[in-house]
Amino acid sequence: MIKQFIPNEYIPSVFDLNLEELNDRQIKGIITDLDNTLVEWDRPEATPELLDWMYFVKRQGFQVTIVSNNNKERVSSFSEPTGIQFIHSAKKPMGHAFRKACKRMGLKKNEVVVIGDQVLTDVFGGNRAGFYTVLVVPVGQGDGFFTKINRKVERRVLHRLKDKGLIQWEE
Numbered sequence: 001m002i003k004q005f006i007p008n009e010y011i012p013s014v015f016d017l018n019l020e021e022l023n024d025r026q027i028k029g030i031i032t033d034l035d036n037t038l039v040e041w042d043r044p045e046a047t048p049e050l051l052d053w054m055y056f057v058k059r060q061g062f063q064v065t066i067v068s069n070n071n072k073e074r075v076s077s078f079s080e081p082t083g084i085q086f087i088h089s090a091k092k093p094m095g096h097a098f099r100k101a102c103k104r105m106g107l108k109k110n111e112v113v114v115i116g117d118q119v120l121t122d123v124f125g126g127n128r129a130g131f132y133t134v135l136v137v138p139v140g141q142g143d144g145f146f147t148k149i150n151r152k153v154e155r156r157v158l159h160r161l162k163d164k165g166l167i168q169w170e171e
């Protein structure tokens with residue numbers, strides 16, 4: 001059970017994703033969280049750097065879907081200008097939205113990675129649904145109300161994993 005909270009990979013940001021390695025592992029799709037993963041939760045639009053990255057990722061042949069627990073207004077107004085497909089109100093860690101995203105991309109779950117900044121929603125949900133999971137350091141400092149609560153629980157989980165020697169990284 002506790003292993004479900006451990007990501008397969010832990011990287012500083014989405015920009016550090018090793019696309020070549022993903023390609024070598026036959027990964028063809030990326031499911032990414034939005035808030036604090038792609039941009040700060042309160043930034044309405046993608047940064048120029050992120051737009052470049054998304055363009056590059058697509059050029060490398062990857063499909064991308066944004067899967068966010070946030071509402072339709074937030075997720076669509078962010079995603080539509082980027083041309084990236086999205087699922088809002090995803091109810092992560094439930095697996096339904098991940099499976100839906102896979103289906104839309106026409107990919108199997110072993111061809112898709114799940115990326116996000118939260119252990120309790122992105123990593124736990126992704127692992128439980130059978131995906132390769134990647135945890136990133138949250139973009140920005142601020143958080144919404146529910147995320148703040150989640151992070152408190154998350155820190156506790158991470159500390160327990162560390163105590164058990166199941167993870168090595170520093171916070």
Ligand SMILES: [Mg+2]
Nearest residue numbers: 033035036117
């Ligand atoms: Mg997030």
